[in-house]
Amino acid sequence: MKVTPLDLRQQRFRTVMRGFDRTEVVAFLTELADEYEQALRETDRLQGELARLEGVLNEHREHERNLRNTLLTAQRLADEIRASAEQDANRIVREAEGRSELILQKAQARVEDIQREIDTMRMKRREVEGSLESTIAAVKNALEYVRDQEHRDRDEKILLHRPRQVEPVADAPSAVDGLRATKVEGR
Numbered sequence: 001m002k003v004t005p006l007d008l009r010q011q012r013f014r015t016v017m018r019g020f021d022r023t024e025v026v027a028f029l030t031e032l033a034d035e036y037e038q039a040l041r042e043t044d045r046l047q048g049e050l051a052r053l054e055g056v057l058n059e060h061r062e063h064e065r066n067l068r069n070t071l072l073t074a075q076r077l078a079d080e081i082r083a084s085a086e087q088d089a090n091r092i093v094r095e096a097e098g099r100s101e102l103i104l105q106k107a108q109a110r111v112e113d114i115q116r117e118i119d120t121m122r123m124k125r126r127e128v129e130g131s132l133e134s135t136i137a138a139v140k141n142a143l144e145y146v147r148d149q150e151h152r153d154r155d156e157k158i159l160l161h162r163p164r165q166v167e168p169v170a171d172a173p174s175a176v177d178g179l180r181a182t183k184v185e186g187r
Helices: 005-010 022-161 175-186
Strands: none
Touching: 005 022
16 A cells, blocks of 8 residues: 555544544644655656656667767778778879879980980080081191192292393394293293
């Protein structure tokens, strides 16, 4: 049997001759009913608080579960991103190595072309130097020849301008004949 505070307040005892003091019993029952009622209210409040805290606990457990799932998903996603990044990095490195190899081959071919051009230019330079040397030698020879000719011509002109000694000849030629003879010798 469950006793409520109202039951305690309404409870009546029969009176007997050497029984308890009625006021004390009623006062005690009233006080007991008040405390019992307060205890029931406290129990109800605590049960409400317990229900609320259990709800909060369930929410926290649900949040924990969600966080755990989120963390696992994030970890899985991070692993996938890392793997994808490593694959991309490896692919980029392979492509870069391929491009660098191609660039290196092109550069090597260009170096070889430039070396051939340098060799060709050196040969042309040697040819030009030889040609210049032969041209210089020819010009020098021509200059010497011209100088020699100038000396000869000058000497001849000097000889032409010197007065000639005329030897008396039995038949003396005229002055015009003397000039003709001088011109012929000057040729």
